[in-house]
Amino acid sequence: MEDILEQITTCIEFGKINKAAPYPPNMKDQDGADELTKQALEQGVKAETILKQALITGMDRVGKKFSEKKIFIPQMLMSAKAMNAAIEHLKPFFTSGEIQRKGKFILATVQGDLHDIGKNLVKMAIEGSGWEVIDLGTDVKSEKIIASLAENPDAKVGLSALLTTTMQNMKDIVQNVKSHYPHNEILIGGAPVTEDFRKQIGADFYSPDPQGAVAYLNQ
Amino acid sequence: MIPDQITYVPIHTADIKINTQNILSFLGYKHQEPEEMVSVVINKYLSESIHLIHPKGGFIIKKIDHLDKTKGILLIDGKALHVNRIIASQLTGIEFIALFICTIGDKIEKLARKLMGEGDSLEGYTLDIIGSEAAEETAEIIHQFINKTANQYRYSITNRFSPGYCTWNVKEQAELFSFFPQQFSGITLTESALMSPIKSVSGIIGLGKEVKKHKYPCQKCKQTDCLYRNQH
Ligand code: B12
Numbered sequence: 001m002e003d004i005l006e007q008i009t010t011c012i013e014f015g016k017i018n019k020a021a022p023y024p025p026n027m028k029d030q031d032g033a034d035e036l037t038k039q040a041l042e043q044g045v046k047a048e049t050i051l052k053q054a055l056i057t058g059m060d061r062v063g064k065k066f067s068e069k070k071i072f073i074p075q076m077l078m079s080a081k082a083m084n085a086a087i088e089h090l091k092p093f094f095t096s097g098e099i100q101r102k103g104k105f106i107l108a109t110v111q112g113d114l115h116d117i118g119k120n121l122v123k124m125a126i127e128g129s130g131w132e133v134i135d136l137g138t139d140v141k142s143e144k145i146i147a148s149l150a151e152n153p154d155a156k157v158g159l160s161a162l163l164t165t166t167m168q169n170m171k172d173i174v175q176n177v178k179s180h181y182p183h184n185e186i187l188i189g190g191a192p193v194t195e196d197f198r199k200q201i202g203a204d205f206y207s208p209d210p211q212g213a214v215a216y217l218n219q
Numbered sequence: 220m221i222p223d224q225i226t227y228v229p230i231h232t233a234d235i236k237i238n239t240q241n242i243l244s245f246l247g248y249k250h251q252e253p254e255e256m257v258s259v260v261i262n263k264y265l266s267e268s269i270h271l272i273h274p275k276g277g278f279i280i281k282k283i284d285h286l287d288k289t290k291g292i293l294l295i296d297g298k299a300l301h302v303n304r305i306i307a308s309q310l311t312g313i314e315f316i317a318l319f320i321c322t323i324g325d326k327i328e329k330l331a332r333k334l335m336g337e338g339d340s341l342e343g344y345t346l347d348i349i350g351s352e353a354a355e356e357t358a359e360i361i362h363q364f365i366n367k368t369a370n371q372y373r374y375s376i377t378n379r380f381s382p383g384y385c386t387w388n389v390k391e392q393a394e395l396f397s398f399f400p401q402q403f404s405g406i407t408l409t410e411s412a413l414m415s416p417i418k419s420v421s422g423i424i425g426l427g428k429e430v431k432k433h434k435y436p437c438q439k440c441k442q443t444d445c446l447y448r449n450q451h
Contacts, residue, residue, distance in 0.1 A: 075254070114417060116332065
């Protein structure tokens with residue numbers, strides 16, 4: 001069992017999605033995260049063990065190498081894709097409640113803003129670290145976030161904005177959400193956002209990149 | 220006298236030259252060689268982007284009423300642009316101002332979003348970066364066209380400046396857009412000063428007999444992660 005878990009971890013670490021995937025070249029024609037996860041389940045390895053001891057471990061290694069600048073965004077994206085291929089096989093176990101994720105994370109690009117590439121990168125990284133992400137999309141008003149919190153009262157919230165104008169909407173959203181849910185943490189990010197701005201608007205955490213948010217959520 | 224009318228700049232997709240090095244550097248490869256997989260994806264979407272980029276844009280040249288360098292205000296047709304002191308000082312000596320807007324259309328952003336949504340994030344992200352480069356390149360072509368136009372009247376031009384850069388508040392997009400008809404080149408502006416399509420660029424370029432194109436005065440600015448920092 002140790003063996004197959006380590007194999008899956010390696011696939012996540014190096015972004016080996018499935019057997020057909022040519023990348024990375026030194027793993028060509030070998031089984032990938034997709035096949036190995038299926039095999040592990042067939043061998044009776046618990047879904048939760050696969051998630052925690054293989055997938056999240058793999059993504060942790062990726063995150064660490066990324067922070068040390070040993071790998072770049074493309075490898076991280078390939079790892080996330082390998083992770084998703086494995087997660088596909090675990091979905092029934094999430095639905096049945098047999099495995100629990102670390103928590104729920106409501107993510108949105110704020111009202112007035114349509115940028116979503118940055119938000120999507122954040123989504124992938126946070127999902128990869130074992131959280132369930134509820135993606136509310138772009139141009140999201142505080143009412144929608146409040147409604148989502150009503151359904152998921154323990155969730156944390158992530159907000160993204162790319163222009164200084166929509167950063168102001170971020171401020172209103174944080175104040176509005178906090179007035180209803182003072183204890184749910186709000187993380188913020190996006191190109192013009194800064195730590196000073198975070199303090200000013202009373203959000204709980206700011207990070208210039210998704211890795212910072214992952215580290216914060218998992219501490 | 221330069222005619223005070225809107226000029227559409229004819230731009231062909233083939234004119235848009237995308238620098239692969241810039242794309243690599245956006246993906247993080249500043250000094251390192253990319254893995255083969257990365258080059259394969261870049262090349263695939265570079266060749267596909269030819270069918271996805273529809274560059275459009277134009278400009279209008281206006282005689283300026285006044286440039287107040289201490290307040291950082293540019294007056295045109297009785298409207299005030301609060302370009303701020305950094306930009307105002309770069310515009311020293313201008314007699315006219317060219318206001319421009321341009322876009323590459325929304326096909327790239329749509330496909331990038333679709334790819335990302337389907338889990339092909341490397342492909343989606345790479346295509347998005349190609350779109351950003353193409354939008355910048357479109358602005359560069361307009362810049363060159365304005366230079367040629369200015370030269371015909373024996374004027375020189377300045378560098379280009381955009382709302383949202385060099386401390387010029389992005390809210391002033393509304394003033395800039397007020398010089399153009401609605402939906403000019405298919406571009407609209409939201410209440411929050413966001414242009415749609417996303418891959419669009421707006422800005423101003425000064426014209427004058429004595430003006431010079433200076434490098435951006437980045438040492439005066441706190442925005443250390445700016446794309447143009449110490450570039451042009
Ligand atoms: C490429 C680019 C463009 C391209 C493409 C635009 C696009 N967004 O697709 C082009 C050339 C078209 C462009 C145009 C403009 N741009 Co521009 N652009 C950039 C640039 C260089 C990168 C943006 C980007 O795509 N980054 C990649 C993505 C993935 O990054 P991201 O969205 O920031 O997300 C990352 C992090 O921020 C973080 N993150 C994001 N959300 C969250 C949320 C949480 C919770 C956490 C923890 C983290 C997090 O994680 C993500 C992954 O690392 C930035 C400067 C910069 N260095 O960031 C300026 C920038 C965004 N642009 C800016 C401006 C002003 C403009 C224009 C208004 C200029 C003009 N007048 O034409 C226009 C507006 C376009 C429009 N549609 O309205 C400003 C915005 C700030 C402001 N002043 O309002 C910036 C910040 C540059 C600056 N002045 O410093 N731009």
